[in-house]
Amino acid sequence: MEARAESIATMSVADALVRVSHLVDRVFADVARQHGLTPQQVHLLCVVTERPVGMTEIASSLGLEKSSLTGLVDRVERRGLITRARDSHDRRACLVGVSDTGARVSRECHREVVDRLEALADALPPDDKERFASLVAHLVESER
Amino acid sequence: MEARAESIATMSVADALVRVSHLVDRVFADVARQHGLTPQQVHLLCVVTERPVGMTEIASSLGLEKSSLTGLVDRVERRGLITRARDSHDRRACLVGVSDTGARVSRECHREVVDRLEALADALPPDDKERFASLVAHLVESER
């Protein structure tokens, strides 16, 4: 275990970020799968859960081209989790929002992801856990 | 900005992890794209950079079915970045390794991802940065 101990000691912030990202991606994909959805579909669901959102804004949130989003929305809509509604102020636009089922699935996925990640974070002492959340928050916010 | 300040205060470890993971995914996808590759192709490249690896082990590293890997390896091989070699000890198996070009591209991608993530981490004071890396290292290692 010498090698592993050393790899901890010398892991850079960047390497740490990459590895934690893969971990989270796995959890996310796992949870999505258990609900018969793809990770992308769950991401979409998350983005429109709070309030109805237009296609352009969703595309920007997910880092996709608008044209890529059309099909994604089509497929999730076909499953009855989201709906397209006319924007009353702009007849070009539509607003994508969750259905009742979609809201439930969204909550369930979020809960399961959070539970599994919290469990993962329990490997840290409580103080470190809090400290970690605060550090990440700063990182993420500085990038907005 | 009240809302944002509050969201920092109340962000859980799990939410923090999810958000940082998305950030990293973006950086990774960006870098891959600049090299005319997909994120998956760069991941594959990373996995076989150190030493030649068999298909089954690669599939497990990437969390893919073997059958999904065949095509991925085909496409990256077609670009001349990796090669399949016979395993001299087991004639069923092959060992996937990087070509010279592949090794160069792999190094470049790694360097660029690291640079961009380090730049991102520079939003933190040096002490916090180090602390963060150490926390993440513990998280990731506890999951191995």
Place this chain on the structure above:
DNA sequence: TATTGTTATACTCTATAACTATA
């Protein structure tokens, strides 16, 4: 003219099931 969203097209990614060759 600029913007919102869709369509058409071409690849890439992925899983499941069935298969070949070797161990």
Place this chain on the structure above:
DNA sequence: TATAGTTATAGAGTATAACAATA
């Protein structure tokens, strides 16, 4: 029999370019 890898097939994700409708 079990394992390593491939093929066949089907569906999902994505980008680019061209388009329609509205602002």
